[in-house]
Amino acid sequence: MRLILLSLSLLIFSSCSTPPAPEAHQGELDLTNMNLSTPVQLHGPWEEFWGQLLPPVASEPSEPGDSVYLPGVWNAGHRHPAYGVASYRLTLKLPPGPEVWGLKLPSILTSYRLYINGRLMAQSGLVGLTAQESTPQYGKQMVFFHTGPAQTSQATLVLQVANFSYRKSGVTGSILLGTSPVMEQLQEMDAFAEYLLLGALLILVVYYLALSLIRPADKASFWFGLFCLAVLIRLVATGDHTLETMIPGFSWEIRKKLELLIFSLGAVTLVQFLRNLYPQELGKSLPRILNVAYLLMGLAVLVFPVKLMNNAVPLMEILVTVGFLLVLIPLGLAVIRKRTGALLVFFSLLVLAIAAIHDILYASLLISSFFILPYAFLAFVLTQTLLLVRNFAVAFRLAEERGLQLKATNDSLTRFVPADFLISLGKSSINEVKLGQQALAHMSILFADIRRFTSLAESLSPDKTFRLLNAYFGHIGPVIRQNGGFIDKYMGDGFMALFPRSGEDGLQAAIDIQRALQEYNAHRLKSGYTPLKVGIGVHAGPLMIGTIGEEGRMDTTVISDAVNLTSRLESLTKTLGAGTMVTLGFLDSLEHPENYHWRYAGVVRMYGKKAALEVAHIWDGLPDEECQLYEATKLTFEEGISLYRTGSMAEAEKAFQSVLERHPTDVGAQYYAARARLLKEFGLPEDWDAIEDQLQK
Template sequence: MKKLFTILSLMILTSFSIFSQESTFAVKDWHRLENKTVALDCDWDFYYGRFVPYGSKVRPDLKVKIPHHWNDYKIDELNNLKEGKGAGTFRLKITNLRPNTKYSFLTYKAALSAFEVYADENLIFKSGEINEDFRKTKMQQYMNLAEFSSDAKGCVTLTFFVSNYEYRKGGLQRTIKIQESKSYKEKFFRNLIVYDLVGGTLITIIIYSFILFGLEKQKTHLYLALFVLSIFLRIFTESYPVIKYFFPLIPYHIMLRLEYIALFFAPGVFTLYVNSLNKNIFKNVNALLLASPAFVFLLLDIALPLITLNRLVPIMQIWCFISITINLIFIIINACKEKNMITYTTLFTIIIIGFGTFTNIMYTRGVDLFNGHEFLPESFALYGMCQTILLAWIQNKNREKVTELNNYLEEVNKAYYRFVPKEFLKFLSKKDITELNAGELHSAKMAILSADIRNFTTISEQLTETKVFEMLNSYLKKIAPIIRKNNGIIEKYLGDGIIAIFPESAESALVCSIEMQEQMIQLRKEFVEKELPKIKIGIGVHYGNVTIGTGGNRERISEVSISKDIDITVKAEASTKTYQRPIIVTKPVLIAALKEAKLQNRSLNFSGSRVKTNDNSELFYIYNDITGKAL
């Protein structure tokens, strides 16, 4: 019995000594705290349901590992803690610090959801309104540093009074990391500057994407803006809550609602964004249906009371992982079929976003995977780089398509100009053919030229259709450039005939007629080599009023020329057969050419003989005075 009594006594004394011993964290090397943080990841004293002041000899209820939510603490009959509700005290003595030195730690969400921090008996930070009657807790969080000083022995005792009612978890949420105040403040403000720059960049992307959506009405820009916005809110309300630093009076429940958006909304709009980039990824599945839970959660985020909403967070987290997994599966399947930049970049970005989201969620749940670091900001920065490269690639592809389209349109325009010359558009004061409408017209005095192959019907009857086309095309290829060279416009082709107008100069029409006949001398030699008939043409030139316009309807428009002077020109050309002359011109065109020459202080070089028709209208025959050889 004595032995049994002795054993029981030792067990009781040992148990009492364990709980009576104050939880202590001894810093191994206080020099390290000059430039680096040290995590207080050790056992802390925990007192349930009461705020135990510094110096009290009350034995703690538990020795608990921090960070760790008190929902899982092994205390009998603590049903409230299992739901996150409750109040309590956390205490830890820190030793081996540099004596009489100031230290700091980051306070935001150190505890949920309201807390006070004491260094020994001195209050150093307060967040919200705590109460041992946890139902009276008033939630609030601040993004700042709490500062305390070590005593002459290099010791200090930190005490956290924590109470929570609305949040689903309670206790100290994150590892407390301390560092000497001077260096910690410098690092804190450096981080603020860095995150401000990152935030400014993200806001620029958001605004720019919204502007592009407003201008181009492409949903890709809208989905990208919403996705970047949701990630922005997650980073700056949870990962590094710069918003709370600059706007400390924002209610905590609003911060939480903004924080949750990335969990459910980002995966949804990312699905729609990926689908808008590449329609083949979700071609067999309705992308909007896959994204629909995001919009349901958004409504719940707005409508539900916080005490209910934050208990949906695990479901949101599950939905987030499911959505990322579904996207990943479809993108991998598509990558196996389509090997292109969009697919590969999308696959890579969803992997890094998934990794960043996973570390962020584990971090908020108190799971220390990477020495207490979560990679959501870094993963999103890498995502931004990838999207920049992808958008640059898409822009380059679009530029190539635009260049290709411009080249195509240029060829199309060239083809159109074969039917409607540029000069005709200029004559009607139009920039391009798209501006033409039926009923457009313009009248002016100008020279008119008519040319026709003599005896074409008789000649064509002796040739095959192929030979006829070969002959006509060879003829037109030689003659048309001469007309254009002399600033003439081919008004229309009439089978083997040509009607051309010369708006700028009557003399140009005369010179053109001579050059055309000169060209025919060379063309006849070529026709002999090709065993084609040695054709001759007759040319008539006149000067008078011409009205050019468009006729038809909305579906079919054609160029129309109306003028009795065109009829006179055709009549002059027909007279070349009667008088056996290659060129016959009228008196009005000679008078107009003479006036042009006088305005330029020169004489008109013209050789020809006068002939009269049956109606006594004068016609003139001219010949090539350059070679002196009749045509």
């Protein structure tokens, strides 16, 4: 709780602590006598050039620009249409020294370029005179510029803005200026506050969803956990740092859809939370009506483009606010009946409704303020957290006692149905699992298969075959569990494992499997047996887990396109490289892809798929001599791939032959050398697209 209070204070401080500065006059702002030890706001009249992309050079245009107050949106009061382009110019007179300054740019709708003294210093999206030439992008940035050692420094800012996607246009927030150390400190404080707040919310999400797993019958904690998750996702979507750090250049369209969708679904989770807290007062009709309305809003966000839906945002805000006000009536009845915590819930929801009304007025430019609804949401989360902690103290103790009673049974059953599978399904016991239950989850998936096992098994008796497999799996199972995963299915000599936490878990497990296999093979060689080789594919994505079958016999299953893709990746180790295969997209999604040794293996259209994917071959975990050979030939191999994909087959064949001279068992080089030789001999087909088609699973 202290984390939330601290992060809330930091956010409010960072958004309200900037002192006023002298305002610009006729496109000039004199700061020579200002103490810039704290950031100042560049408010006031800027020169505006509507319909023009002003050249960044410091020359005067043929006609002077209009004087327009910034921050502000250009379609306010129907001054200009929402869609169009404009340039803004401001000349700053800065105090002598220091020579490096920092400029914090707010969200500018919806793409922009900033020039300082003729140099391009910041860009978000693509700026053009037409919709076809422009691309929107979320673009809060911090830039630093050098003005030189002049006695009185001067900087000319030229800001080119284009919008063809959103209902509001222009500079919606304050542009802040300060010395480089001050602005760096501000940037660090903003990032710290955002990450601290997200971390605190993530703790609450995990905490309440865990409570819902322990007490499935009590839905209030479940819905409150989802509400916290909705607030968390919305903060990620609207924050300055987190999403851009994880996915630089994240799509503006998807970001806006996510923001609006979570706004709708968050309202559903809040209504459901209140309904489960006070079911007698709220009943079924009012929550059902509100949820249908909010779900229809969410469906509209998914179906219609942002360019259309953003005009409906005020209506969405009004519907949510009206819903809050309607819910206050039965909550007032709960207060009269002296229900536990009803008074606290009533006033916190009232504050939330008032904040929503305030933000609607602010967004409509009817009042001068700033958005306070995020802070009201956080305050609401805090108060409800305090309430739920008190309500569930006793219930949690009882749940622990029940858990001890079920532990013995569950320990036995987990050998057949992994406990992690039950958790992913939202169940705490196998007794709760019913036919047809399913859940959507995002996990990393690992497929592994013993190479040439069929021919090996033909030389063994059934008893020895089973002993071989169980000995092999006995080495592999602990590796999977140590990396936070569980084996979902055994398929003869192969298996599929799931890792709920992250993609790194699945990839590290693949590497550790290869290392464990080396130890097992050393034992087999001493006993006179043939060593085993294993191909592994790793991927991550959404999947549906659940139960299938019939009442007399059912089994767990996982259904996902990501599962099929992982299986295809495992098969690619037969042709493109021993060890582990992943997609390049999966590798890029890892937090530290530089920790792994890999090479680019080309573009492959997987069996049964239309879209092609870039794939990478990872050799970590293989014997040291193999790793050294792959590392030594990496650049030559990738050069061969580049030549191959550009149609230079003779040169590509030479590159792959060079790899094979040093590493004759490199199956990837063998494959591409043969393909290049064939295409060199018979020529490139007319429909050549440099994509390899996987012809079998």
